[in-house]
Amino acid sequence: MWAWIVRLAPRAGRQHVDSSGRVAWISLTQFVRATVIVAATDALGIMTGAAILGVPFVLAIGVLVFLGAFIPMIGATVAGIVAILVALVAQGPITALLMLAVVILVQQIEGHVLQPFLMGRWVSVHPLGVIIAIGCGVLVAGIPGALVAVPLAAAVNAVVQHLANYTAPGDDPEEELDEDYRELGEEPPTKEALEHE
Numbered sequence: 001m002w003a004w005i006v007r008l009a010p011r012a013g014r015q016h017v018d019s020s021g022r023v024a025w026i027s028l029t030q031f032v033r034a035t036v037i038v039a040a041t042d043a044l045g046i047m048t049g050a051a052i053l054g055v056p057f058v059l060a061i062g063v064l065v066f067l068g069a070f071i072p073m074i075g076a077t078v079a080g081i082v083a084i085l086v087a088l089v090a091q092g093p094i095t096a097l098l099m100l101a102v103v104i105l106v107q108q109i110e111g112h113v114l115q116p117f118l119m120g121r122w123v124s125v126h127p128l129g130v131i132i133a134i135g136c137g138v139l140v141a142g143i144p145g146a147l148v149a150v151p152l153a154a155a156v157n158a159v160v161q162h163l164a165n166y167t168a169p170g171d172d173p174e175e176e177l178d179e180d181y182r183e184l185g186e187e188p189p190t191k192e193a194l195e196h197e
Helices: 002-008 011-053 058-068 075-091 093-122 127-164 173-184 191-196
Strands: none
Touching (some): 011 093, 011 127, 058 075, 075 093
């Protein structure tokens, strides 16, 4: 199917379309891989803390935290608040405060160790770009928009960087286009031919 999509592009641009699509796919899979690792770490950390404190619904809390972590920056924190509320209702304020400490500790490990190491290494999207993407995603499509905003931003970032490497800053676009025609063994269209079209 990808080959069919690439063949829809003009012949001169097929190589760029193909390589851009492959770069976007690699960026997307690396983002998902890093997010799954971060989400699993968050879920295991908060589940372990909840189990030690005797909070009920440990497995449900872990699943909620895992799924919430797919919304970067805020998802796991919001899911951790649910764990704190469950601890408050089931065990009282002391256990809720201890659960709050567990959630903060897990979030600090995520924010200062896992996110910079995994996301910075595999995806290379600036944290400000992540926040702007989430904000735009929420404004456009609510929670589903927040889920897809960062992977989309990562894929677009990878494609733009990939395409920017094909030409150097300051290159004349007309000369580059003429060179592309020569590489294909074709003659560039004359100005008269372009005016008749």
